[in-house]
Amino acid sequence: MKRFGIFLLIILLSTSLFAQSRGILTLKSFAVPGWSQISSNRNYGYAMLTAEAVIIGSIYYFHSESKVLEQECYEYAIKFAHLNPDGYSEEFYKQLARYESSGFDAGGYNNWVRQTAMNLYPDDPESQQQYINENAYGNDKYWYWDSSNHRSEYNKIRNRSMDYDNYALVAGGILILNHLVSTIDVLRWTAPPKKANLSFNLQDKTPILQINYHW
Numbered sequence: 250m251k252r253f254g255i256f257l258l259i260i261l262l263s264t265s266l267f268a269q270s271r272g273i274l275t276l277k278s279f280a281v282p283g284w285s286q287i288s289s290n291r292n293y294g295y296a297m298l299t300a301e302a303v304i305i306g307s308i309y310y311f312h313s314e315s316k317v318l319e320q321e322c323y324e325y326a327i328k329f330a331h332l333n334p335d336g337y338s339e340e341f342y343k344q345l346a347r348y349e350s351s352g353f354d355a356g357g358y359n360n361w362v363r364q365t366a367m368n369l370y371p372d373d374p375e376s377q378q379q380y381i382n383e384n385a386y387g388n389d390k391y392w393y394w395d396s397s398n399h400r401s402e403y404n405k406i407r408n409r410s411m412d413y414d415n416y417a418l419v420a421g422g423i424l425i426l427n428h429l430v431s432t433i434d435v436l437r438w439t440a441p442p443k444k445a446n447l448s449f450n451l452q453d454k455t456p457i458l459q460i461n462y463h464w
Contacts, residue, residue: 282431311417318410329399
């Protein structure tokens with residue numbers, strides 16, 4: 250964040266070094282919302298620039314909080330689900346949140362895999378076993394929650410982590426919108442005035458072509 254602040258300060262101090270052509274103004278505003286507005290003495294550009302800094306700070310905060318909660322989830326599962334310390338995929342963590350254990354006992358993930366295999370291949374034990382071998386978790390991915398309450402608490406922490414990820418995505422969308430609004434604003438007030446306007450009218454059922462030209 251400190252580097253970002255220095256970057257913005259350099260940008261603001263260097264505005265006088267650039268020719269204020271429409272193309273340059275547009276590029277500046279697209280790169281940093283509010284830059285062109287400020288350099289053109291349009292004070293609302295400060296609001297755009299402030300919004301940019303706040304949004305970027307928010308994205309950084311949301312990502313940081315998500316990572317903290319991810320680590321909390323991981324440590325919680327090690328303690329209460331007896332998970333082996335290791336790196337796991339996002340899909341694995343989803344199953345960890347859904348099932349009481351990884352085993353073939355009732356409520357276990359592997360039990361669900363076995364039931365799925367039987368439904369897919371009801372009269373084919375060989376295909377059932379192949380499906381189980383390909384999809385069941387081994388001892389290296391063993392877990393067993395101490396209680397349903399612990400699994401529920403794990404889900405709450407994990408959902409909070411995903412919420413922060415979603416907040417970061419929303420903030421990213423707002424960031425893009427801020428760039429677009431700033432750019433469109435520059436295009437609007439730097440657009441050359443229309444010198445000629447054509448219009449058609451009817452006067453006593455006679456078509457009339459009107460040309461207005463602004464010198």
